[in-house]
Amino acid sequence: xxxxxxxxxxxxxxxxxxxxxxxxxxxxxxxxxxxxxxxxxxxxxxxxxxxxxxxxxxxxxxxxxxxxxxxxxxxxxxxxxxxxxxxxxxxxxxxxxxxxxxxxxxxxxxxxxxxxxxxxxxxxxxxxxxxxxxxxxxxxxxxxxxxxxxxxxxxxxxxxxxxxxxxxxxxxxxxxxxxxxxxxxxxxxxxxxxxxxxxxxxxxxxxxxxxxxxxxxxxxxxxxxxxxxxxxxxxxxxxxxxxxxxxxxxxxxxxxxxxxxxxxxxxxxxxxxxxxxxxxxxxxxxxxxxxxxxxxxxxxxxxxxxxxxxxxxxxxxxxxxxxxxxxxxxxxxxxxxxxxxxxxxxxxxxxxxxxxxxxxxxxxxxxxxxxxxxxxxxxxxxxxxxxxxxxxxxxxxxxxxxxxxxxxxxxxxxxxxxxxxxxxxxxxxxxxxxxxxxxxxxxxxxxxxxxxxxxxxxxxxxxxxxxxxxxxxxxxxxxxxxxxxxxxxxxxxxxxxxxxxxx
Ligand code: BG6
Numbered sequence: 001x002x003x004x005x006x007x008x009x010x011x012x013x014x015x016x017x018x019x020x021x022x023x024x025x026x027x028x029x030x031x032x033x034x035x036x037x038x039x040x041x042x043x044x045x046x047x048x049x050x051x052x053x054x055x056x057x058x059x060x061x062x063x064x065x066x067x068x069x070x071x072x073x074x075x076x077x078x079x080x081x082x083x084x085x086x087x088x089x090x091x092x093x094x095x096x097x098x099x100x101x102x103x104x105x106x107x108x109x110x111x112x113x114x115x116x117x118x119x120x121x122x123x124x125x126x127x128x129x130x131x132x133x134x135x136x137x138x139x140x141x142x143x144x145x146x147x148x149x150x151x152x153x154x155x156x157x158x159x160x161x162x163x164x165x166x167x168x169x170x171x172x173x174x175x176x177x178x179x180x181x182x183x184x185x186x187x188x189x190x191x192x193x194x195x196x197x198x199x200x201x202x203x204x205x206x207x208x209x210x211x212x213x214x215x216x217x218x219x220x221x222x223x224x225x226x227x228x229x230x231x232x233x234x235x236x237x238x239x240x241x242x243x244x245x246x247x248x249x250x251x252x253x254x255x256x257x258x259x260x261x262x263x264x265x266x267x268x269x270x271x272x273x274x275x276x277x278x279x280x281x282x283x284x285x286x287x288x289x290x291x292x293x294x295x296x297x298x299x300x301x302x303x304x305x306x307x308x309x310x311x312x313x314x315x316x317x318x319x320x321x322x323x324x325x326x327x328x329x330x331x332x333x334x335x336x337x338x339x340x341x342x343x344x345x346x347x348x349x350x351x352x353x354x355x356x357x358x359x360x361x362x363x364x365x366x367x368x369x370x371x372x373x374x375x376x377x378x379x380x381x382x383x384x385x386x387x388x389x390x391x392x393x394x395x396x397x398x399x400x401x402x403x404x405x406x407x408x409x410x411x412x413x414x415x416x417x418x419x420x421x422x423x424x425x426x427x428x429x430x431x432x433x434x435x436x437x438x439x440x441x442x443x444x445x446x447x448x449x450x451x452x453x454x455x456x457x458x459x460x461x462x463x464x465x466x467x468x469x470x471x472x473x474x475x476x477x478x479x480x481x482x483x484x485x486x487x488x489x490x491x492x493x494x495x496x497x498x499x500x501x502x503x
Contacts, residue, residue, distance in 0.1 A: 005431050007040035007112035008144075009104065013089070013129055014120035015045030016059065019151065023182075024120060025060055026067040027423035033076040034418075036428060037083070042111050046089045046100075056086035101136040105143075113144030116178075116430050119151065122230075126150050127167035134171035141176075147430055149178040152243045153234060154439070157455055158448035165441050178430050179439040183244035185422030188382040190437070191412055192251040192353065193260075195380070195388060202378075205357070206332070212375060213337045213483070215354040215490055216248050219346035221298055223470070224320070228311030236322040237290070237458070240342040242451045246273070247439075248382075249338055252353055253328050262436040266443060273446035277327040284457040287326070289466070289478045290319035293345040296470030303345065303470045317465040319458070320344045321474045325481045326450065337483050345470035347491075351382035354490040365393070368401045372486070379493050386412045389493055405495045 010028075012020055031037045045056060060081060064072055087103060089096045104111045117133065119126045130148060133139050139146045148168075155161025168177060183189055196202055205211070218240055224231045231239065250269035257264040279287045294305040306312055306320050321343035328338065357376040366373075374393060381387040387409060394406040413419075429437055466475035473491055482488065 005038040005041075005428075006114055007038050008114035008116060008431055009111040010041065010043045010116050010118060010427075011046060011100075011104075012043065012118045012120055013046050013125075015086075016047040016049055017120055019120040020045070021059075021063045022067070023421065023423045024118065024427070025063045027421050027427055029064050029072075029076065029080050030420055030424050031428060032080040032083075033073045034420075036424075038431065040112055041083060041431075042085065043083050044103075044111070045084060045086045047086075048088065048090055050088045050090075051086045053084075053086055057081045057084060060084055097132040097136045097138070100133075101138055104138065114146075115144065116147040116149060118149045123151070123153055123155075123164070127164060130168055130171050139171055139176070145176075145433065147176055147178055147433070148172055149180055149430055151180055153238055154179055154444045155448065156233065156238060158445060158452050161444055161448050165444075174441060175435065177441075178435065179441075179444065180426055181243055181247050181437075181439055182422045182426065183247055184437040185424075185426040186382055187420075188380060188386045188412060189248065189251065191386075191388075192248070192380060196251075197256055197260075208332065208334055208336045210357055211336050212356045212358045213339060213487060214249075214252060215339045215341075215356070216245050216252070216352075217340075217354070217489070218245060218342040218351045219348055219473075220342075220344050221346065221349050221471075223293065223298075223303060223306070223345050224309055224312075226310065228309055231320075232312060232316060232318050235290075235318045235458075236320055236342050236344070237288075237451055237454060241322050241324060241340055242447050245340045245342060246447045246450065248353060249326070249328075249340065250443075252355070253333055253338070255332070260436065262434065262438075265436050266440045270440070270442050270446055271330075272328060273443060273450065275328045275330040275333075276446075276450050277329045278449070279326075279453050281453045281457050284454050287324060287481070288454045288458075289321075289323045289475065289481055290458060291321035291343070291466040291468045291475035291478070292316075292318065293320050293343075293470045294467040296345070296468075296472065298345050298347075298471040305467070305470065306345075317458075317462045319465060321346075321468060321478075323474070323478045323481055324451075324454070325483075337487075339481060339487075339489075341474070341478070341489070343468075343474050346473055347471055349384060350492070352490075352493060353380040353382070354493075355379070356487075356490075365401075365403055368395075368403045369393075374405055377490070379490075381493050385493060387493070388412060391495060407495060 012024060014020060061077060064077065087100060103109060104115065119129060155164050250272045253272045254268040257268045292306045295303060295308065307314055307316055323339065323341035326338045326340065355378045359373050359375055363373055377391040379389045381389065390408040391405050392408065393403045396402040396404050426437060466477055468475045
């Protein structure tokens, strides 16, 4: 349902950076073209470069033309540009925030008093920006709301996340903080909740009586794309697993919330994270596997290995691949392994949740099949295919009794459906004050608690990391995470993807 939104001001810090150019500006423009931005909304881009407004509008238009090389809705572009203003924030200028306060709240200000501040800057810069805003009164809600959007990583371990939070909470209340995990804005990720809680069919089998294990995968063909300064300190575990994949796990495993209100939803997600069995440091190697891409062939091109990328230390042991086995120790999931994995320079761009069921109690149709028994799978494709797929056994038509896998396939996307980037929906949620798809601090802390022992062990074991050739499905040894020999990574949603090969 479309709600009418109050006029507001969006202030983007780091407006000239990659996140703003590649994600925020296009996402806002899509909302503009769809007529979904509040009528009197204004946007203020803040960055260190001095720009006149005209030059800034060229930057905005050029960013959009790069995103949409086939053409833009020019009327929407005009409307969009009319909303934008630019404010330069030189690093050493002590008057920046006083001037910003005048601009936003001075007597002649045209900026609507409800303000969202988007921190599209390095995490190390958030706390000081928040402090400056607070010092000049720009976070006070005496006249309209003030919301602050921050991007992951929320710290680099539990302690640093708590320290960052202590800094933020001196100036902001928890409801003012919107911790974005853009994965939660993806249509199929939200579909996990719809599939589970709008259909009765799944609920009776959604537990350890029927489910053998759950796999959650995010694979990418790209390398680190010039982000060595961030990635060297982060690695795949922090970059993807502690955040996006762990969020997917919570959606698969959570109990039905009391209502779909933000707090009820987040209460249930936190319970899942708290129920994850802690991994003692001496068991890390049985639960976690890391790897780093070596040179290889990806997308038909020979690409360098991670340690040959610009800005990466020649002896770096930062992981570009990480896989985990986790157990959620509660009544529903006791004994069911959750396997999570992510990697850069893998053969495909794909994200999916694959749920494998147990075998029937008796193998009555053994004679009708060649090869080992094939269990049922339910698979939720997140990207690029947005689908729900169920694999079952069926009879091959003909005189003989033979079975084969058939796939019941429901594409959640139909022709003519709207297609928005995750950021569009999430930006709209901030304007509406809907926090359901944003992370609460206890979720963030609970997720760090799960991965902290792994981070500690990996940071001590710096003399060796398994390698995998770019373009392969990751290091071989990752199979040792599986509980049993008949468990294997599901590389593709196609039946033939259910193979036993790592390479
Ligand atoms: C980001 C990570 O959060 O998510 C990137 O920092 C990763 O390393 C990206 O590539 C993946 O998101 P998407 O939406 O492109 O699949």
